[in-house]
Amino acid sequence: MPWCCSCRWPRTGHVTSTREPGSRAHGPLSVWLTITAGADSKAVASRHAPPEVEVAERVLEQSAQDQRAWFQQNAETLTRCDIQRVL
Secondary structure (H helix, E strand, C coil), rough: EEECCCCCCCCCHHCCCCCCHHHHHHHHHHHHHHHHHHCCCCHCCCCCHHHHHHHHHHHHHHCCHHHHHHHHHHHHCCCCCCCCCCC
């Protein structure tokens, strides 16, 4: 079974653990990705928790370059447990 970085957690089911830093980045990333892919923002907001939507909306107000940097930093937290999310 593959292990996660230095914490030695099994990678299976790793992202969904609330003890992992990346678990809190999943919702805002999902909202941001869905809206940037062209989905209706109101429809997306109705399917996610308000704090997740608020983070994504703040990011969407930033420049494309800043949004991309935010995405890359937070996406990395989904597969690693040794870095913190940037929300």
